[in-house]
């Protein structure tokens with residue numbers, strides 16, 4: 001069985017999202033299969049980030065449903081999404097800049113910590129055990145991402161490429177089943193992009209994590225993804241393998257700006 005024919009993990013059905021008069025996403029349906037890398041592409045303002053925000057519960061669509069692991073929802077809260085196994089990174093790095101790499105990645109574990117703070121105060125022993133287990137997991141992620149040398153460095157002092165890597169680390173610390181990456185390589189140089197591509201593939205292969213990836217670099221999209229969904233003006237204009245999408249006339253037009261010019265006439 002190829003990865004693109006695995007069982008459906010996430011199903012987006014007829015989702016529409018408006019902000020006042022702005023239609024960010026209009027009647028979009030697509031699915032993400034277990035184990036695949038699914039790219040979401042499209043020109044600026046196409047609705048890609050909005051779509052991720054619907055999937056992880058930040059935005060609640062006016063229309064449509066999201067089915068994750070067989071459970072149908074009209075909307076959920078971000079913490080419910082996190083608890084059910086969805087983690088994400090952001091288009092603009094969203095880390096605690098004054099905190100170290102280690103502490104930032106550790107913050108991804110908080111959602112995993114079952115004991116509350118008061119309970120920890122009166123049962124220091126078990127809480128300490130739990131903390132040790134979390135630390136071990138975080139150190140594993142730091143090794144995996146090859147950022148041992150900056151463990152104690154405040155992330156605000158790190159080069160941008162490494163900050164993006166730390167943010168990936170924080171998402172991985174949640175041990176997600178579905179990882180949403182919003183432009184993980186934006187602003188990177190070629191070498192940093194190659195490193196990030198390798199880490200994304202390794203996460204997918206070694207941990208079996210299903211990945212939804214927003215990315216503007218077509219070379220990266222074509223190399224990494226199993227299937228691609230293409231948005232333009234909030235609508236889905238194509239869906240298929242990288243080769244299918246690349247030769248789709250609607251996609252070519254959208255990227256050349258043909259549709260945009262016609263609409264403004």
Ligand SMILES: Nc1ncnc2c1ncn2[C@@H]1O[C@H](COP(=O)(O)OP(=O)(O)OP(=O)(O)O)[C@@H](O)[C@H]1O
Pocket residue numbers: 019022023024042043044045046047048049050051091
């Ligand atoms: N919180 C918001 N309030 C109002 N309008 C919004 C909001 N978020 C997004 N939009 C609008 O929705 C549309 C889609 O935006 P979105 O950020 O989803 O696009 P995108 O495909 O991620 O673009 P980019 O490639 O530039 O990141 C745009 O017209 C945008 O201005």
Ligand SMILES: [Mg+2]
Pocket residue numbers: 048049050091
């Ligand atoms: Mg975006």
